[in-house]
Amino acid sequence: MSWLIKYRPKRISDIVGQHSAVEKLLDFLKNYKRYSKKAALLYGPPGTGKTSSVYALANELNLELIELNASDFRNKDVIHQIIGNAIGQRSLFFKQKIILIDEVDGVAGREDRGGLSEIAKIIKTTTVPIILTANDPFDSKFSSLRKLCLMIEFERLSYRSVLSFLKKVCAIENFSYEEEALKKIAINSHGDMRAALNDLFLIAAHNGKITEENLSVLPNRDIEETMMQALVKILKVKDFNVSRRAFDNVNVAPDEYILWVEENMLKEYEELDDIDRALDYLSKADIFMSRIKRWQYWRFLVYYLDFITAGVSLAKKEQYKKFVSYSRPTRMLTYWIYNNKYKLLNSALSKLADALMTSSQRIRRTMLPFIPYMIKANPEFSKYLKNDVGLTDEELIALTKN
Numbered sequence: 001m002s003w004l005i006k007y008r009p010k011r012i013s014d015i016v017g018q019h020s021a022v023e024k025l026l027d028f029l030k031n032y033k034r035y036s037k038k039a040a041l042l043y044g045p046p047g048t049g050k051t052s053s054v055y056a057l058a059n060e061l062n063l064e065l066i067e068l069n070a071s072d073f074r075n076k077d078v079i080h081q082i083i084g085n086a087i088g089q090r091s092l093f094f095k096q097k098i099i100l101i102d103e104v105d106g107v108a109g110r111e112d113r114g115g116l117s118e119i120a121k122i123i124k125t126t127t128v129p130i131i132l133t134a135n136d137p138f139d140s141k142f143s144s145l146r147k148l149c150l151m152i153e154f155e156r157l158s159y160r161s162v163l164s165f166l167k168k169v170c171a172i173e174n175f176s177y178e179e180e181a182l183k184k185i186a187i188n189s190h191g192d193m194r195a196a197l198n199d200l201f202l203i204a205a206h207n208g209k210i211t212e213e214n215l216s217v218l219p220n221r222d223i224e225e226t227m228m229q230a231l232v233k234i235l236k237v238k239d240f241n242v243s244r245r246a247f248d249n250v251n252v253a254p255d256e257y258i259l260w261v262e263e264n265m266l267k268e269y270e271e272l273d274d275i276d277r278a279l280d281y282l283s284k285a286d287i288f289m290s291r292i293k294r295w296q297y298w299r300f301l302v303y304y305l306d307f308i309t310a311g312v313s314l315a316k317k318e319q320y321k322k323f324v325s326y327s328r329p330t331r332m333l334t335y336w337i338y339n340n341k342y343k344l345l346n347s348a349l350s351k352l353a354d355a356l357m358t359s360s361q362r363i364r365r366t367m368l369p370f371i372p373y374m375i376k377a378n379p380e381f382s383k384y385l386k387n388d389v390g391l392t393d394e395e396l397i398a399l400t401k402n
Contacts, residue, residue: 003201004194005241007169009049009056016193017161018049022057024152025131029057029098032129037150039123039130041104043137044154047192050133053154054100064095069102079118087128098129104145105134116145123148156191159183165193166200170210177210184215198242202229205237205319227252227260231326234261234313235268243313244306254301255289258282259329261308268324274316281311344398348391355389372400 009015015022021042028040042050058065068082083099101119123130123145137146163186170177185203189196203214233246247257262282269275285307288300349360349368356363374381375396385391391399 003169003197007197009052011056011060015049015053015056016165017157018053018154021152021154022053024150025053026057028150028152029061029063029129035150037148038126039132039149040152041132041134041137041146041149042152042154043134045156045191046135047189047194047196048154048157049193050154051100051102054098054131054133058098062095064097065100066097067100067102079115080122083119083122083130087122087126096128098131099126101130101132103134104132104142105136116141120144120148157193158191159186159189162186162189162191162193162196166196169197169200173204175204175210178212181210181212181215184212185210201242202232202237205232228326231260231264234309235265235324235326236319238313238316238319240310240314244310246309247305254304255293256329257305258285258289258308259331260326261312263329263331264324264326265312267326268320269316270320271317277315278312281307281315285311342398344395348395348399351389351391351395352385368399375400 012022012026021044025040025042028035032038042053044050055065057063083101087097087099104116104119119132132145132149134142137151163183166182166186167177169175170182182200185196185199189199200210203210227250230246230250234243237243247254250257252260262279265278265282266275269278285304288304288307291297292300292304346360349363352363352367353360375385382396385396385399386393
């Protein structure tokens with residue numbers, strides 16, 4: 001089980017470092033009918049407990065929680081249908097119902113077609129509490145929504161709060177740790193409890209030792225997570241929820257993910273059955289990526305990501321305990337060399353075509369095979385190509401080595 005699920009707060013007392021915010025939310029839910037505003041907007045940095053607090057309060061107050069992730073729907077008709085039905089249907093368990101719209105920032109993307117205005121419309125007529133979460137709701141596009149909501153801020157957690165919780169987890173999991181190592185994990189999380197818990201889990205999964213020496217596998221959270229860290233989540237871990245989100249914070253083009261996973265999976269996995277299953281998932285992912293590129297079916301991206309993350313992760317029967325040094329895919333280097341070479345060649349052909357008032361394709365067909373011999377036979381020809389045609393030294397080399 002993912003530690004994010006295992007250690008999600010079950011009660012109000014489990015929530016770390018957000019006493020003021022939780023008190024406000026608790027009062028809102030208990031005295032909902034007295035409030036003029038029928039929705040609460042929880043805002044603050046990621047990993048500060050916004051969603052977890054809603055779950056804990058719903059559990060403690062015995063409320064039926066219906067969660068909707070805003071990134072899953074951006075069309076106003078879909079929003080009206082889903083939320084409207086959720087509000088209108090009677091609870092199966094005869095409990096008071098609350099609606100959670102998580103990550104409302106996701107509705108406000110460039111594909112939003114009336115999503116925020118539809119949510120605002122529903123809030124005005126709702127008969128049950130609606131809770132929204134957002135990282136930064138102060139963009140102008142949220143102005144109407146803010147006026148309708150009770151604003152509750154979740155502050156960035158102090159490293160001491162994070163450290164205290166990590167010590168508690170280590171005690172439950174029976175992990176020994178170095179104090180300084182745990183402190184660095186807490187500081188490195190920048191107040192994001194989810195990130196800190198993920199880091200602790202990954203170090204434990206890597207070799208079971210929480211030491212300063214083993215902190216090298218962790219990313220610097222001042223920048224995006226590294227590709228190496230994502231690979232650890234896929235190849236070292238055997239957990240659907242952790243692996244599935246491996247590439248969430250990696251600043252690499254999605255079509256390159258598969259090259260990284262393929263290259264390093266073959267270093268990590270030893271059992272032929274594990275390799276066979278992993279390659280099968282990668283082949284399926286490759287099919288979906290080709291359809292995305294050919295027809296621009298970006299809705300297929302979720303299947304591509306599931307295959308190369310959770311699919312490859314769960315393809316292994318057991319976690320491998322050995323140490324593996326992951327590396328950049330050699331195929332990417334080959335592509336780079338190929339593309340760089342032909343980029344220079346195409347640039348040279350284009351300059352020649354302009355000078356001779358013809359097309360690049362005609363130069364390629366009729367002259368290109370003979371240019372290396374012409375340069376070798378007549379040194380003045382090289383001077384002509386550089387001085388009159390304007391070729392650089394690199395472009396001249398590309399012409400001679402085509």
